[in-house]
Amino acid sequence: xxxxxxxxxxxxxxxxxxxxxxxxxxxxxxxxxxxxxxxxxxxxxxxxxxxxxxxxxxxxxxxxxxxxxxxxxxxxxxxxxxxxxxxxxxxxxxxxxxxxxxxxxxxxxxxxxxxxxxxxxxxxxxxxxxxxxxxxxxxxxxxxxxxxxxxxxxxxxxxxxxxxxxxxxxx
Numbered sequence: 001x002x003x004x005x006x007x008x009x010x011x012x013x014x015x016x017x018x019x020x021x022x023x024x025x026x027x028x029x030x031x032x033x034x035x036x037x038x039x040x041x042x043x044x045x046x047x048x049x050x051x052x053x054x055x056x057x058x059x060x061x062x063x064x065x066x067x068x069x070x071x072x073x074x075x076x077x078x079x080x081x082x083x084x085x086x087x088x089x090x091x092x093x094x095x096x097x098x099x100x101x102x103x104x105x106x107x108x109x110x111x112x113x114x115x116x117x118x119x120x121x122x123x124x125x126x127x128x129x130x131x132x133x134x135x136x137x138x139x140x141x142x143x144x145x146x147x148x149x150x151x152x153x154x155x156x157x158x159x160x161x162x163x164x165x166x167x168x169x170x171x
Contacts, residue, residue, distance in 0.1 A: 115167070
């Protein structure tokens with residue numbers, strides 16, 4: 001597990017866990033209102049196209065609006081899994097690592113010291129999210145604007161226990 005980590009890890013530090021977020025399509029959060037709006041937009045465009053076709057008008061003009069509605073519906077559902085496939089999390093014996101490789105923003109690697117005073121919250125869900133109260137420092141790329149988190153982990157409860165063990169110094 002330590003292949004490729006030689007220039008990143010401190011002396012005596014070792015990688016204990018690596019994982020990725022759940023990559024399935026999920027109906028949650030902002031995806032629901034966007035999908036509702038997109039479906040409504042597409043249905044109105046489709047009705048307009050049918051009415052225009054039946055009256056002998058140029059119905060193809062509505063095709064752009066119909067496709068826009070479909071994109072508004074599908075984009076929030078597909079963006080999450082796309083980002084998840086390009087996101088990796090790691091825990092070492094001293095730090096949490098957050099890595100992304102996204103188009104337009106490039107590769108980023110951030111590290112956060114898991115000192116005992118660092119606040120860590122687990123939402124208790126499966127897949128679950130673990131939020132950290134500190135600021136992660138960039139190793140490669142630039143700083144994220146949001147608080148660091150291990151989002152949508154299939155084994156979040158186990159990872160949370162490992163983080164607590166690291167903070168206690170028992171690993």
